[in-house]
Amino acid sequence: GQNIDQPTEMTATEGAIVQINCTYQTSGFNGLFWYQQHAGEAPTFLSYNVLDGLEEKGRFSSFLSRSKGYSYLLLKELQMKDSASYLCAGLDSNYQLIWGAGTKLIIKP
Amino acid sequence: GAVVSQHPSRVICKSGTSVKIECRSLDFQATTMFWYRQFPKKSLMLMATSNEGSKATYEQGVEKDKFLINHASLTLSTLTVTSAHPEDSSFYICSAAPLQNSYNEQFFGPGTRLTVL
Numbered sequence: 001g002q003n004i005d006q007p008t009e010m011t012a013t014e015g016a017i018v019q020i021n022c023t024y025q026t027s028g029f030n031g032l033f034w035y036q037q038h039a040g041e042a043p044t045f046l047s048y049n050v051l052d053g054l055e056e057k058g059r060f061s062s063f064l065s066r067s068k069g070y071s072y073l074l075l076k077e078l079q080m081k082d083s084a085s086y087l088c089a090g091l092d093s094n095y096q097l098i099w100g101a102g103t104k105l106i107i108k109p
Numbered sequence: 110g111a112v113v114s115q116h117p118s119r120v121i122c123k124s125g126t127s128v129k130i131e132c133r134s135l136d137f138q139a140t141t142m143f144w145y146r147q148f149p150k151k152s153l154m155l156m157a158t159s160n161e162g163s164k165a166t167y168e169q170g171v172e173k174d175k176f177l178i179n180h181a182s183l184t185l186s187t188l189t190v191t192s193a194h195p196e197d198s199s200f201y202i203c204s205a206a207p208l209q210n211s212y213n214e215q216f217f218g219p220g221t222r223l224t225v226l
Contacts, residue, residue, distance in 0.1 A: 042219050087153070097143075099152040
């Protein structure tokens with residue numbers, strides 16, 4: 001079956017760095033997405049990886065290892081507004097998104 | 110940037126009534142639109158994939174007669190929840206895939222919170 005695993009909740013301190021891990025099992029693979037979702041709002045796109053390696057975009061970076069079925073989202077210089085849920089989603093061979101349940105990130109002052 | 114709107118943002122209705130939710134891509138054409146529902150603290154659940162001019166493809170377990178989807182144009186898809194019941198209360202989100210770049214990015218609407226009394 002297809003599955004996306006990510007931690008349910010993480011806590012970090014303002015100004016620090018946090019890494020949110022995601023492991024995936026999909027039927028075929030056409031890329032991995034990270035989305036940010038604030039409570040009561042729709043997800044917003046953060047990153048898309050289809051090749052191995054690290055992609056940096058400002059304070060956020062995303063890493064992919066296809067051989068390990070593993071990705072992480074790295075958030076640097078954490079700000080209070082980064083408190084949100086972070087959703088990992090894999091794109092399978094039918095180009096359907098398989099969603100993880102999301103990681104709720106709590107930022108403390 | 111690509112913008113997707115949804116209307117209404119919130120709706121409260123009585124049990125047994127039908128509710129229509131619109132999803133529009135404002136500055137791009139979307140061959141494909143997706144409809145999701147999300148329960149509190151849960152991930153998004155894909156309900157159906159809507160292609161312009163053809164019938165929607167529903168996910169297993171989603172009742173096509175209850176959740177009517179119409180994708181009439183390249184910028185508009187509608188979801189009608191027929192004979193709504195309290196268990197249909199949820200957050201409904203649409204997303205749209207641009208015509209030329211259909212799969213590696215979806216743009217999400219702001220969502221519609223449906224409450225059925």
